[in-house]
Amino acid sequence: MAALGKIRSKGVLLICIISLGLFAFIAEEAFRSCESSSNEHRQQVGEVLGEKINVTDFQKMVDEYTEVIKMQQGQENLNEDQLNQVKDMVWNTYVQTKLVENEAKRVGLTVTDSELQNVLNEGTNPMLAQTPFYNQQTGRFDANALKKFLAEYKAQSQTNPQMAKQYESVYKYWTFIEKTLRQQLLAQKFQGLFAHCLLANKVEAKMAxxxxxxxxxxxxxxxxxxxxxxxxxxxxxxxxxxxxxxxxxxxKQYVESRDIKYIDVQVKASAADAAALHKEFATYSKDLAAAADPSDVVRKSTSLVNYIGVPVTKEAFPYDIAQHLDSMAVGSTSKVLENKADNTLNLIKLVAKQQMPDSIQFRQIQVVGATADEATKRADSIYTALKAGADFEVLAKKYGQTGEKTWMTTRQYQSAPSLDKNTKDYIMALNTMSVGEIKNMPLSQGNLIVQVADRKAMTTKYTAAVVKKNITFSKDTYSAAYNKFSSFVSANLTAEDLVKNAAKSGYTVLDRKDVTTAEHNLAGIRSTREAMRWLFDAKKGAVSPLYECGDNDHLLIVVLDNINEVGYRSLDxxxxxxxxxxxxxxxxxxxxxxxxxxxxxxxxxxxxxxxxxxxxxxxxxxxxxxxxxxxxxxxxxxxxxxxxxxxxxxxxxxxxxxxxxxxxxxxxxxRPGKFDAAAEMQKLRQKEMQAAGNFMNELYIKANVVDNRYLFF
Incomplete structure (x- = not known):
């Protein structure tokens, strides 16, 4: 009882302590919740119709579409501009798909499996022409070829790990096409329904x-x-x-934007830098002129133009180089050429100039053996049989190959970064063989029996070694430019001072209006993501840090001049x-x-x-x-x-x-002409559809789209 009385005597104090404890617990949970929400927000690429998309999911879509572009264009890698185009395409497709799906759901529109199958069976959709299952002879998509592939895909994934990887690439490509087809069909259905809401009558047609x-x-x-x-x-x-x-x-402004003032300093080579590069080129000139094989000279020079050592057409060379090829004698080396358009110095050695076919049809049989001697004997036997009149395809099938004819064009190899000796010999053989000629070519991995079936489009081809290098600035030149600009920025910390004193120090203040989060860089300068992040987090009148950007050749300072919020722009x-x-x-x-x-x-x-x-x-x-x-x-x-x-x-x-x-x-x-009510009504409907073509823009505005890609890309 004494203890109970003691507790009661301290009741007010205990209530305060318990209340503080409860408050601390609730505050901690609230803090964790806010922190979790903040982390989640930082991972959001954007939002459409209240549905958020995080950076991981968006990156998966970008990766998927990147692989599709690589497969379609036969490229191993995409440059920065191409990747930016991919990101824009993925984002725009994602937004439009969400908008259409939302409207379609409201009116009960869907795309069934049978509708998709009908499109595949019909085989005329333009998207299907981009797949491996398109039959060039019929000019239609071959649904049976797709079914065969899907069956083989399942089998290969279980039995042949090497082939499984190739099948997986094609399978992913097909699933992308199928998904895109469904989206396209749903959009067409919705647009068709929308189009039938616009009508014209005979009275209106007569007036028009x-x-x-x-x-x-x-x-x-x-x-x-x-x-x-x-x-x-x-x-x-x-x-x-x-x-x-x-x-x-x-x-009325639907997307928030920023107006900026900025100073962009592009660092350029000094006279001393240019003189040093000219000195390098004097050495390259001597080495190229003396070299029987110029490949080492070009490689060591780190030229912007690769030397592959086989004849190619003019289009394989930069335009400025191609313009000099016809005026050069075979074996000669040009003088050092300066191209102010791309800021380079150039040297050219014309190794050969020949008339060769641009397209070659050929067939081949690859011959291997347990040893090099075995492969050689087997190849000699096949070669002898073919020379005696044996059927090429029959012999090819005997060795597990088709022996079918295929075409090779100069474009397929002339942009390669390099070619090994076997590939060079192979290309040269095909270019120089006559129609019907058979050749037994020894390679490091065996032999190749090749026969040329046809040659087309005889054209002039050039074997030329090119040393092309940018006239770049040295570290000393960059340091001098950086130190000068940094000193100017340090002495002018406010926006007013920067703008007022720029011209005195030799700098130009530029303006850029309405910068939005949809842009990949600031003021057209590469690698300015950090500046973009700063811009959309800064307050009006703020001055940015000094950014080193571009291709490591730009120095940038930004002033946030104005924030244009969503709503009506004022008269001010x-x-x-x-x-x-x-x-x-x-x-x-x-x-x-x-x-x-x-x-x-x-x-x-x-x-x-x-x-x-x-x-x-x-x-x-x-x-x-x-x-x-x-x-x-x-x-x-x-x-x-x-x-x-x-x-x-x-x-x-x-x-x-x-x-x-x-x-x-x-x-x-x-004007002469007879009134055709049906034709005029159709014209009116087309005009009305054009006028109503902004419906997607209206849906976009109402969807409260948030684009935060600038935070990540």
Whole structure:
């Protein structure tokens, strides 16, 4: 009891302690929850219709599409620009697919397996032509070839690990095509349903036909806005505000953006750097001229152009190199050539120049054996049999090969980074053999029996060694540029000082408006992801750190000039104000010119007021008339002319885009042609579909799309 009394005496204190403990527990859980949400947010690439996509899932889609592009184009790797295009394509496809799927779900649209199978059986969809199952002879997709592949894919994955890898690549490619086909079919269904909501009737069609085919001839009197000096027009703040309110819908911004000022310093080679490179090229010139095989010279020079040692066409060389090949003698070495367009020094040695086929049809039998001697004996036997008239394909099948004819073109090998000796010998043999000739070629892995079946498109081919190197800056040059710019930035820490003092230090301040998160780099400079991250996390007026970017040749400092938030751009925005001011200026001048033309009821009277008089023919309601006197298209004028009878003068001056007009209708004619209600209704539906083509943009706006790719890519 004493203990209980003691506890009771401390009741208030205990309640406080327990409350603090509970608060700490709840706060800790809240902190963990916030931290978890924050980490999750940092991993989000974007959001569509409230559905978030994280960077891992997005990267999987990018990797998938990258492999598809590699397979389609036969490339091993994609450069930075190509990868950026892939990322944009993946993102746009993802967003559009989500938008269409959402709308399709609301109206009950789906793509069934049987519908997809019908497309495969029909075999004419353009996407199917990009698959390995497309039959070139029939010009159609072969559904049976797909079924055969899928059956073999399952079998190979269990029995042949080496083949399984190749089958896996094709299988992944096919699953991508199938998925894309489903998305395409669903979009087509939705668009088809949408299209049938737009109708045209015969009355509308007849009106449209008349509007297109009734032509007016007029005498036109024009007074251009440019005839009044801007200084003679008084514009008040009230005028601007009233016009802004009238035009406000034009200034709605759906995506947040940034306006920046920036200084970009591109480091370039100094005179000393260029002199050092010229000295290097003097050595290359001597070595190339003396070398029987120039491959070592080109390799050691780290030339931008590889030497593969076989004849290729001009298109295999950079344009500036190709222009010199025909003027060079075989065996000669050019002087050192400077190309200011790509900032390089160049040397060329023309090793050979020959007339060779661009395309060669051939067939072959690969011969191997337990030993080199065994392979040689077997190859000699096959070669002898073929020379004696044996059937090539029959012999090939005896050794487990098809022996079928195939084509090789110069493009297939001329862009290779390098070729080994066996491949060079192989290509040279095919290029120099005559039609029907058979050759027994010893290779390091056995022998190859080759027969040329056809040769096409004889063309000039060149074997040329090229040393092409960029005129780059040295470390000392870069350090000097960095130190100078860094000192300038350190001495000018505010945005105002940077802008004010840049020119004094030899730097130029540039502007860039409306930078969005959808961009891959800042101000067109490579490797500026960190600057992009800074930009969309900074406050107005902030100055960025000094960034080293580009291809390690740019120094960049950025000022966040303005944040353009989602919503209506205000009249304080310089771009908006300029647009509004221009429209107010036009309105004020129109008022002055209309007042000048008031009471004018003839072309002669208008001319007396200083108007420019021209004859204009073929004026129709359906198309805006182009007025050469003011250099503008004028829809309002077309409407006024259509409403005015032949012989009549315009009821009132017409305010146009570039001036004020009065006119006399001198004639009206009908173009020859018979009204076809069905054809005109179809034309109207097409126009309506074009006008409604922005429906995807409307869906995008309503989907609250968030694009955070700049944080990751």
């Amino acid at each position: 036909f008349d509007e297109q085919n009734e032509e007016s001839q007029i005498q036109l009197a024009s007074l251009a806005y440019t005839s009044i000096d801007d200084n003679k027009v008084q514009i008040s703040d009230a005028d601007l505000k009233a016009k802004y309110n009238q035009m406000k819908p034009r200034f 925005d310089a771009q908006v104000k300029e647009i509004v001011k221009s429209e107010v200026m036009k309105d004020k001048k129109a008022e002055m010119l209309i007042a000048k033309l008031n009471g004018v009821n003839s072309i002669a009277a208008a001319k007396g007021k200083g108007a420019n008089i021209t004859a204009v023919n073929q004026v129709t309601f359906a198309a805006p008339v182009f007025v050469s006197a003011t250099g503008a298209s004028e829809p309002a004028l077309s409407g006024a002319v259509a409403a005015t009878a032949k012989g009549k003068f315009s009821k009132a001056p017409v305010k146009g885009n570039a001036g004020v007009y009065v006119f006399q209708v001198t004639g009206k004619t009908k």
